[in-house]
Amino acid sequence: MALQTIVVGAGLAGLSAAYELVLAGQEVQVFEARERLGGRVHTVQLSAGQYGDLGAEFVDDCHTALINYAAKFNLKLDPACQFPDDLYWYVDGMLKTQESFSGEQQTALKSLSEKLQLLVEKQLAPQQTLDEWLEKNQLAPFAKWVARLSARSLFATDPELIGIRFFTYSNTLGTSGYNMRIRGGSSRLVDALAKVLGERVHTKSPVRRIQQIENNLVSVSVETVNGLVEAQANSVIIAIPWSILRQIPIIAPLTDSQQAAISQLPYGSLVKTLLQYPYRFWSKPNFGITLLDAEYQVVWEPSFAQMGAERILSCFSGGSRSIELSENAVELAIATVRYMYPEAPPILTSRSYDWNADEWAKGAYCYFKPGDLARFNPHLMQRAGQIFFAGEHTAPVEYRGYMEGAIRSGQRAAQQVLEFVK
Numbered sequence: 001m002a003l004q005t006i007v008v009g010a011g012l013a014g015l016s017a018a019y020e021l022v023l024a025g026q027e028v029q030v031f032e033a034r035e036r037l038g039g040r041v042h043t044v045q046l047s048a049g050q051y052g053d054l055g056a057e058f059v060d061d062c063h064t065a066l067i068n069y070a071a072k073f074n075l076k077l078d079p080a081c082q083f084p085d086d087l088y089w090y091v092d093g094m095l096k097t098q099e100s101f102s103g104e105q106q107t108a109l110k111s112l113s114e115k116l117q118l119l120v121e122k123q124l125a126p127q128q129t130l131d132e133w134l135e136k137n138q139l140a141p142f143a144k145w146v147a148r149l150s151a152r153s154l155f156a157t158d159p160e161l162i163g164i165r166f167f168t169y170s171n172t173l174g175t176s177g178y179n180m181r182i183r184g185g186s187s188r189l190v191d192a193l194a195k196v197l198g199e200r201v202h203t204k205s206p207v208r209r210i211q212q213i214e215n216n217l218v219s220v221s222v223e224t225v226n227g228l229v230e231a232q233a234n235s236v237i238i239a240i241p242w243s244i245l246r247q248i249p250i251i252a253p254l255t256d257s258q259q260a261a262i263s264q265l266p267y268g269s270l271v272k273t274l275l276q277y278p279y280r281f282w283s284k285p286n287f288g289i290t291l292l293d294a295e296y297q298v299v300w301e302p303s304f305a306q307m308g309a310e311r312i313l314s315c316f317s318g319g320s321r322s323i324e325l326s327e328n329a330v331e332l333a334i335a336t337v338r339y340m341y342p343e344a345p346p347i348l349t350s351r352s353y354d355w356n357a358d359e360w361a362k363g364a365y366c367y368f369k370p371g372d373l374a375r376f377n378p379h380l381m382q383r384a385g386q387i388f389f390a391g392e393h394t395a396p397v398e399y400r401g402y403m404e405g406a407i408r409s410g411q412r413a414a415q416q417v418l419e420f421v422k
């Protein structure tokens with residue numbers, strides 16, 4: 001007998017979709033390739049009872065779908081950073097806040113921000129990469145430096161690749177500048193959703209082929225310990241990154257635009273390294289978020305609200321630099337911290353993860369090249385017959401690359417399925 005819905009992928013998008021369908025009384029099965037759930041949400045334990053996130057971590061105050069789930073599952077949100085107060089820049093061998101920039105630097109930043117804002121307000125979408133746009137607009141060297149650093153540190157890609165229109169979304173995030181973390185780590189939300197779904201979720205079950213067949217059914221080939229098994233359902237929600245989907249045969253009424261988007265949507269590269277130190281060695285109470293132009297471009301302290309004298313620093317490297325450093329990721333993270341804080345003691349322990357090398361992610365999150373936002377956007381969340389799509393890349397554009405986007409996309413895909421079966 002056919003199932004009502006199969007969900008492919010148990011990241012936050014797939015789990016949210018399955019959860020909403022179960023609440024609506026639908027019969028659902030979820031197939032996940034890995035042994036663990038959560039995909040790009042991956043909390044790990046360090047020593048002394050502390051934890052860190054190798055994947056998603058920050059929750060902005062405008063991420064209401066996540067905040068609502070957290071309230072529903074009784075998960076606590078700890079304060080993380082308040083911008084601009086907690087934002088530091090390591091420039092010319094010194095830590096600076098926006099306030100301590102020179103007059104010239106402040107003018108350069110103001111001009112960058114106004115020019116980006118103008119693109120948003122006038123809905124302009126020049127067919128240029130960030131780098132091309134910076135050159136064309138003759139921005140001051142400091143403004144260019146900041147913008148290029150933002151491409152690497154926020155979008156995990158290079159300024160020569162990201163389209164200027166997609167980059168402007170960093171300017172319009174709609175947050176009041178306050179962000180949080182899920183107490184216990186982001187995987188606590190994954191665990192809460194998985195608990196409701198129970199035995200409907202199957203790990204170590206990669207999907208190898210998806211085919212719309214006759215009788216209004218979709219057939220999914222799942223690799224199990226007993227070989228390939230065919231599972232059939234009235235509808236299928238595909239909630240995996242398209243960096244992976246493009247390797248899986250899909251026989252379905254996909255439009256040319258959908259096929260182009262599946263095969264071409266690019267993903268950034270990202271290495272995240274957690275360093276645990278025996279004690280705090282910086283003077284400010286909250287380490288905040290420090291941006292710098294080195295192998296790693298962002299360093300912050302995820303252990304701010306955790307018990308114990310030990311402190312963790314999280315180091316983030318995005319774009320092509322992350323690919324270059326991945327073999328010596330821990331050593332280079334230690335060197336990056338020492339570059340700013342020569343007095344840093346030896347670490348207690350570390351964990352590092354290269355998302356570009358991850359078999360089931362093959363990248364950090366999606367970004368858009370010049371022109372691709374207009375070309376792909378209308379097609380990312382459209383169904384193809386009885387096949388529906390979820391995942392951060394199919395979320396409203398301002399939530400792409402966030403847990404919020406994954407959750408919203410899962411909720412939307414569940415709603416599409418419910419409307420379809422009505």
Ligand SMILES: Cc1cc2nc3c(=O)[nH]c(=O)nc-3n(C[C@H](O)[C@H](O)[C@H](O)COP(=O)(O)OP(=O)(O)OC[C@H]3O[C@@H](n4cnc5c(N)ncnc54)[C@H](O)[C@@H]3O)c2cc1C
Pocket residue numbers: 008009010011012013014031032033034037038039040041054055056057058059205206207208239240241244248270271272355360361363364365390391392393400401402403404405406
């Ligand atoms: C290092 C890093 C830092 C981040 N930081 C933040 C942050 O601070 N805040 C924030 O909000 N977001 C952050 N994000 C983004 C956030 O992690 C993602 O947007 C979100 O988790 C994506 O969820 P998803 O369900 O769309 O995809 P995924 O989490 O990738 O889930 C897809 C699932 O599908 C599985 N899968 C793949 N192929 C198959 C197959 N063939 N068969 C079955 N299963 C398959 C995968 O194993 C995975 O479990 C970060 C991401 C990274 C990588």
